[in-house]
Amino acid sequence: MTHRAETLRPTEDHPLLRVALIAVALAFLGAFLVLPLVTVFHEAFSDGLAAVWAALREADAQSAIGLTLITAAIAVPLNAAFGVAASWAVAKFDFPGKGLLVTLIDLPFSVSPVVSGLIYVLVFGLQGWFGDWLRQHDVKIIFALPGIVLATIFVTFPFVARELIPLMTDQGREEEEAAVSLGASGWSTFRRVTLPNIKWGLLYGVLLCNARAMGEFGAVSVVSGHIRGLTDTMPLHIEALYNDYQYVAAFAVASVLACLALVTLTLKSVLEWRYGDEIAAVHHH
Amino acid sequence: MAALAPARRWRNPSALPGFGLSLGFTLFYLSALVLVPLAALVIRPWEIGWSGFREVLADARVVHALLLSFGASFIAAAINTAFGLLVAWVLVRYRFPGKNVVDAIVDLPFALPTAVAGIALSTLYARNGWIGAPLSEHGITVAYTPLGVVVALTFIGLPFVVRTLQPVLVEMSREAEEAAATLGATRFQTLRRVVFPALLPSLLTGAALAFARAVGEYGSVIFIAGNLPGISEIAPLLIIIKLNENDVAGASAIGVVMLAISFVMLLTLNLLQAWSAARK
Numbered sequence: 001m002t003h004r005a006e007t008l009r010p011t012e013d014h015p016l017l018r019v020a021l022i023a024v025a026l027a028f029l030g031a032f033l034v035l036p037l038v039t040v041f042h043e044a045f046s047d048g049l050a051a052v053w054a055a056l057r058e059a060d061a062q063s064a065i066g067l068t069l070i071t072a073a074i075a076v077p078l079n080a081a082f083g084v085a086a087s088w089a090v091a092k093f094d095f096p097g098k099g100l101l102v103t104l105i106d107l108p109f110s111v112s113p114v115v116s117g118l119i120y121v122l123v124f125g126l127q128g129w130f131g132d133w134l135r136q137h138d139v140k141i142i143f144a145l146p147g148i149v150l151a152t153i154f155v156t157f158p159f160v161a162r163e164l165i166p167l168m169t170d171q172g173r174e175e176e177e178a179a180v181s182l183g184a185s186g187w188s189t190f191r192r193v194t195l196p197n198i199k200w201g202l203l204y205g206v207l208l209c210n211a212r213a214m215g216e217f218g219a220v221s222v223v224s225g226h227i228r229g230l231t232d233t234m235p236l237h238i239e240a241l242y243n244d245y246q247y248v249a250a251f252a253v254a255s256v257l258a259c260l261a262l263v264t265l266t267l268k269s270v271l272e273w274r275y276g277d278e279i280a281a282v283h284h285h
Numbered sequence: 286m287a288a289l290a291p292a293r294r295w296r297n298p299s300a301l302p303g304f305g306l307s308l309g310f311t312l313f314y315l316s317a318l319v320l321v322p323l324a325a326l327v328i329r330p331w332e333i334g335w336s337g338f339r340e341v342l343a344d345a346r347v348v349h350a351l352l353l354s355f356g357a358s359f360i361a362a363a364i365n366t367a368f369g370l371l372v373a374w375v376l377v378r379y380r381f382p383g384k385n386v387v388d389a390i391v392d393l394p395f396a397l398p399t400a401v402a403g404i405a406l407s408t409l410y411a412r413n414g415w416i417g418a419p420l421s422e423h424g425i426t427v428a429y430t431p432l433g434v435v436v437a438l439t440f441i442g443l444p445f446v447v448r449t450l451q452p453v454l455v456e457m458s459r460e461a462e463e464a465a466a467t468l469g470a471t472r473f474q475t476l477r478r479v480v481f482p483a484l485l486p487s488l489l490t491g492a493a494l495a496f497a498r499a500v501g502e503y504g505s506v507i508f509i510a511g512n513l514p515g516i517s518e519i520a521p522l523l524i525i526i527k528l529n530e531n532d533v534a535g536a537s538a539i540g541v542v543m544l545a546i547s548f549v550m551l552l553t554l555n556l557l558q559a560w561s562a563a564r565k
Contacts, residue, residue, distance in 0.1 A: 011462040018379055025375040028368045032440055033393045036405035043408060082314045089307040110547040112501025114521035115540045119322035122329050127533045153318055177300050186302030215398025217504035235400035242404050254401040261396035269389040
């Protein structure tokens, strides 16, 4: 065989094929991912910056932004606390039914967002299990903040737990056992030993949980009742504006959520790149 | 994991505190927020009985919505399988400028709220949109047709196949490929007989994940679909329509079918994972 500088290694593809495949892949990603993203900002700023500012300053938009922030501020810490508790139980102890428990924790990811909202209507709605009781006591859950929070908790339920369970299982129990045998209390063991080990994984889970909590549409749509300025979150406000043909305003609010998505992706990449060893989602998959 | 299990057994499992508290909270939180509400759905259609349940599902509009959700999800998953394989291959095997950015942006459908994706896709594929205009010159209408449903479901399912394949491709040793080449296989034969079979379990897992997500998807679809009953109306939307008509039993009946599909997909995924673990 004649030796040329360009001789291909047997596991390498032909350079022309390589360029062609890269081009097709980038064209696909460009059409399906980049163009929709560019569209959001292009439409939002089509009437200039002032129109975007006006759309965001408007009372209903302000209320939607506030509701989205409140919802995430309740749902994300609750799911984070649950994720830490669940992963402590699963990773640090042996008990029967552990596999089933982990499967059940992941279950909300497989359920349609609309079904996620529907189940709370069936429990707390007017025709639901507690409907009569709630009405007699004048407690509003469906078509009010509690229902929106419940639906959001459901759809973001597994994010922190599924990140922390494999991470803490991998880290084992030796460090905590050493701390406890040296006389540390359970709480200070968790705070001084476990938490520093899982902090980046926890942050990673919280980041993804928050992105979904602020952007959830289907589940919240079922339980919100769509009362403008009262029970519309940002995604629901976008829908209302879009259906009213107020495209610039709709895309203005959408561009805020698109920025949130871009910030989330950036932070996620930084965490994966910087602390990849301490994030289960990276080295497990 | 399996190798560690026997070593752990002799250790005192109660050396660490907090078992009762953490498991108790976990079980309470899981039951109150997930299991009990899901049970409320599962038993709800019983109030209209088997015949009522069947009647809801036999309605032509419901049948069409379920078929559309299934069919469009299947096509979208197939598209994502082909292009996901390509994107994962390109990202793992080749080097090109901007690769890290491309890699990060693959997760966009996970991070971008579905309503935002929905109005963006709808604008993009409308008759006067950047993609819709050139397509309509060729007589192809995407917005407000079943094709629009496929486009939206392709968007939201895109990361699954890529993210499932990537780590497998990274860890796959090239020795088998080299051996095949040394033994005289052409590059195409090597890919077809050596690389592809090794990737198959994760390829199917990624496709199943994309399909499972697509079947229940709502937000990104409803804007581009146009939601014409019997043409471009998806099953999750029909649940909301029935709820708005105060037909709680009807909504629950469709909801139970959707939930059953979720369980079947979950089972399929567990079997696929067991299969790919057994092949390692």
